[in-house]
Amino acid sequence: MELASLTASLLTHLGVATDQLDRGDLAVRSPIDGGTIARLAATPPADADAALKRAHAAYLAWRKVPPPRRGELVRRYGILLRQHKAELGELVTIETGKIRQEGLGEVQEMIDISDFACGLSRQLHGLTIASERPGHRMMEQWHPAGVVGVVSAFNFPAAVWAWNATLAWVCGDSVVWKPSERTPLTALACAALFNAAARELGEVPKGLLEVLVGGRELGTLLADDPRIAVFSATGSCAMGKALAPRVAARLGRSILELGGNNGAIVCPSADLALTERAILFAAAGTAGQRCTTLRRLIVHESVCDALLERLHSAWRRIPVGNPLDPTPLVGPLIDSAAGTAMDAALAEAREEGGTVRGGEKISVPGCEGGCYRRPALVEIPAQCAVVKRETFAPILYVMRYRDFDDAIALHNDVPQGLASSIFTRDLTEAERFLSTTGSDCGIANVNIGPSGAEIGGAFGGEKDTGGGRESGSDAWKAYMRRATCTINYSGALPLAQGIRFGL
Numbered sequence: 001m002e003l004a005s006l007t008a009s010l011l012t013h014l015g016v017a018t019d020q021l022d023r024g025d026l027a028v029r030s031p032i033d034g035g036t037i038a039r040l041a042a043t044p045p046a047d048a049d050a051a052l053k054r055a056h057a058a059y060l061a062w063r064k065v066p067p068p069r070r071g072e073l074v075r076r077y078g079i080l081l082r083q084h085k086a087e088l089g090e091l092v093t094i095e096t097g098k099i100r101q102e103g104l105g106e107v108q109e110m111i112d113i114s115d116f117a118c119g120l121s122r123q124l125h126g127l128t129i130a131s132e133r134p135g136h137r138m139m140e141q142w143h144p145a146g147v148v149g150v151v152s153a154f155n156f157p158a159a160v161w162a163w164n165a166t167l168a169w170v171c172g173d174s175v176v177w178k179p180s181e182r183t184p185l186t187a188l189a190c191a192a193l194f195n196a197a198a199r200e201l202g203e204v205p206k207g208l209l210e211v212l213v214g215g216r217e218l219g220t221l222l223a224d225d226p227r228i229a230v231f232s233a234t235g236s237c238a239m240g241k242a243l244a245p246r247v248a249a250r251l252g253r254s255i256l257e258l259g260g261n262n263g264a265i266v267c268p269s270a271d272l273a274l275t276e277r278a279i280l281f282a283a284a285g286t287a288g289q290r291c292t293t294l295r296r297l298i299v300h301e302s303v304c305d306a307l308l309e310r311l312h313s314a315w316r317r318i319p320v321g322n323p324l325d326p327t328p329l330v331g332p333l334i335d336s337a338a339g340t341a342m343d344a345a346l347a348e349a350r351e352e353g354g355t356v357r358g359g360e361k362i363s364v365p366g367c368e369g370g371c372y373r374r375p376a377l378v379e380i381p382a383q384c385a386v387v388k389r390e391t392f393a394p395i396l397y398v399m400r401y402r403d404f405d406d407a408i409a410l411h412n413d414v415p416q417g418l419a420s421s422i423f424t425r426d427l428t429e430a431e432r433f434l435s436t437t438g439s440d441c442g443i444a445n446v447n448i449g450p451s452g453a454e455i456g457g458a459f460g461g462e463k464d465t466g467g468g469r470e471s472g473s474d475a476w477k478a479y480m481r482r483a484t485c486t487i488n489y490s491g492a493l494p495l496a497q498g499i500r501f502g503l
C-alpha cells in the first residue's frame with residue numbers, strides 16, 4: 001500500500017478523524033520515501049489560547065480527584081496502548097523512519113511508563129520531619145503544579161511525551177503538547193487513544209490533554225505563557241538555549257532534555273565481543289538519531305586495532321533500508337537536511353585528519369526520496385570541534401588513549417552531559433568511572449551502551465543537556481509543588497531558634 005493511504009488507515013484504526021489530514025499547509029512527510037503523508041492545519045494562536053484555557057480549567061478540576069483515581073485513567077490508557085501497539089508502532093516507523101522493532105519499542109516504553117505512573121499514583125508521598133519544637137509535627141505535602149507544557153522532538157515522537165504526560169496526569173496536572181512539526185500524526189494518534197481512555201473512565205475533565213500542531217512559534221508561545229506551570233522541552237541544545245531564558249524571565253519552571261554527545265571508554269580488559277554488540281546498537285541504532293546515541297569511542301591503545309577490525313566488519317554488514325521491511329537495522333535519516341549535516345561533519349572530520357569509513361549514500365529501491373546513509377566510523381586523532389558537536393546522524397568517532405585519567409578527561413571534555421559507558425572487567429576502573437571524579441553525565445553505564453534506557457530510572461543529563469530529569473525514580477516531583485507544613489498540637493507557642501517574641 002502507498003504510504004499516505006497506509007498512514008490514513010492506521011490513523012483510522014487509532015481513532016483519528018482522517019478528514020483533518022488534508023486540511024492545511026503543514027506538510028507531513030515520511031522519511032521512508034520523502035513523500036507527503038498528510039497536510040495538517042497548524043493551530044492558530046487564538047485556538048492555542050483557547051486550548052490553554054481548557055487545560056487550566058481541567059487542572060482546577062483534576063487536582064481534586066484522588067491520585068489513585070487519576071492513576072486509573074493512566075492504567076486504562078496503558079491497556080489501549082497494549083491493544084494498539086502494532087498500529088501505533090507502525091505509525092511511528094512511518095513518521096520517523098525508525099525500524100519496526102524500534103517503533104514497537106517506543107510504544108512499549110509508553111506502556112511501561114503508564115504502568116509505572118499508575119503505581120506511582122498511590123505513592124506520591126512526602127516526608128515527616130522531626131520538629132525542634134515540642135508538640136509540633138512537620139511534614140511535606142506534594143500538590144499538583146498546574147498545566148504542564150510539553151515540547152517534543154521528532155526522534156521519540158510518543159515515548160518522551162508519555163514520560164511527561166502520564167506522570168503529570170497522576171500528579172494532578174493537565175498537559176498541553178506541542179509535538180515536533182515533523183511528527184504531528186503520532187501525537188494525534190496518542191491523543192485519540194487518550195481521549196478513548198478518558199471516555200471509558202468517564203468524569204474526566206475536557207482539556208486534560210491539548211495538542212497544538214505547528215512549528216516553533218507554538219513552542220515559544222508555551223514558554224512565554226504564565227499559565228504553563230512546568231515547561232518540559234525535549235530537543236536540541238539550541239532550542240533549550242532559545243526557550244529556557246524565556247521561561248526563566250517569567251520565573252517559570254523548566255525541565256530541559258536537550259542534546260547529547262555520548263561517549264564510551266573501552267578498557268584493556270573489556271570483553272570485545274560484548275563491547276562490539278553494544279556499540280553496534282548504541283551507535284548505529286535508530287540511524288544515530290537518539291539523544292543517547294553513542295558518538296564518541298575512547299579506546300585503550302592496546303585493544304583499539306582489534307576492536308576497530310571488528311567494528312569495520314560489522315559496519316560494512318549493517319543492513320540499511322526501508323524500515324518497514326523486516327531485515328534493515330538502519331532506516332533513513334529524518335530528512336535531506338540531516339544528510340547534508342552528516343556529509344558536512346564527515347568532510348570536516350577528514351580535514352581534521354580523520355579516516356572515514358562508511359557514511360555513503362545508499363539508494364533504496366522504491367524509496368528514492370528518502371535519505372539513506374551507511375553509518376560512518378571515523379578514526380580521528382583528536383577531539384576537535386566536529387567531535388564536540390552533536391551531529392544527529394550515525395557517525396561514531398574513535399579516539400585512542402593510554403592513561404585512564406586522560407580517558408576520563410577526554411570523555412568529559414564536551415559541552416553535553418547526557419549518557420556514558422565504560423567497557424571493562426576491572427572493578428577499579430568501573431568504580432572510578434561511576435565515582436564523583438568519573439563520568440559527568442546524568443547516565444553512566446558499565447558494560448552496556450549509553451542508549452536504550454529503562455523507564456525505572458530518572459532520565460536526563462547535565463551541562464548543555466539541560467539538567468532535567470524525566471521518567472522514573474523521583475522525577476515525578478518536578479510535576480508537583482511542595483508544601484512544608486507545620487502543625488502545632490501543644491497548646492503553647494514555642495518559636496523556632498528559641499526566639500522569644502511577645503508583649
Ligand code: NAD
Binds near residue numbers: 160179215243
Ligand atoms: P529541535 O530542537 O529541532 O526541535 C524540538 C522541538 O522544539 C520541536 O517541537 C520544535 O518545533 C521545537 N523548537 C526547536 N527550536 C525552537 C525554537 N527556537 N523556539 C521554539 N521552539 C523550538 O530537535 P529535533 O531535531 O526535533 O530533535 C533532535 C534533538 O533533540 C537532538 O539534539 C536530540 O539529542 C534531542 N533530544 C533530546 C532528548 C533528551 O531526552 N535529552 C530526547 C530526544 C531528543
